[in-house]
Amino acid sequence: MENIELKTAILFRNRDEWRTWLEKNHLKKEEIWLIHYKKSSRKKSINHISAALDHAIMHMDMDQVTLTQYTEDLKEGVSAFFEKRQGKYKGN
Numbered sequence: 001m002e003n004i005e006l007k008t009a010i011l012f013r014n015r016d017e018w019r020t021w022l023e024k025n026h027l028k029k030e031e032i033w034l035i036h037y038k039k040s041s042r043k044k045s046i047n048h049i050s051a052a053l054d055h056a057i058m059h060m061d062m063d064q065v066t067l068t069q070y071t072e073d074l075k076e077g078v079s080a081f082f083e084k085r086q087g088k089y090k091g092n
Helices: 015-025 049-068 072-082
Strands: none
Touching: 015 049
16 A cells, blocks of 8 residues: 555545535646545544545546547547448547
């Protein structure tokens, strides 16, 4: 397991803080370390890891849509779909 310095980790006390951070930083940061306390600690953090991941995945999906929105391959895929043929993709 990799040791991290706590100055690189961020504590979000609720989903709104997490979502706000994602909206501002999801295109700027390559990674983030979340602090999640055990339930028995009674310290406030994001209630469920799954909720945090749901928000992160939503932003990753938006990034992928943005990256592929204007590609030639997307145009080819849409044309191929409507013309009921196999697409010819170039990887761009």
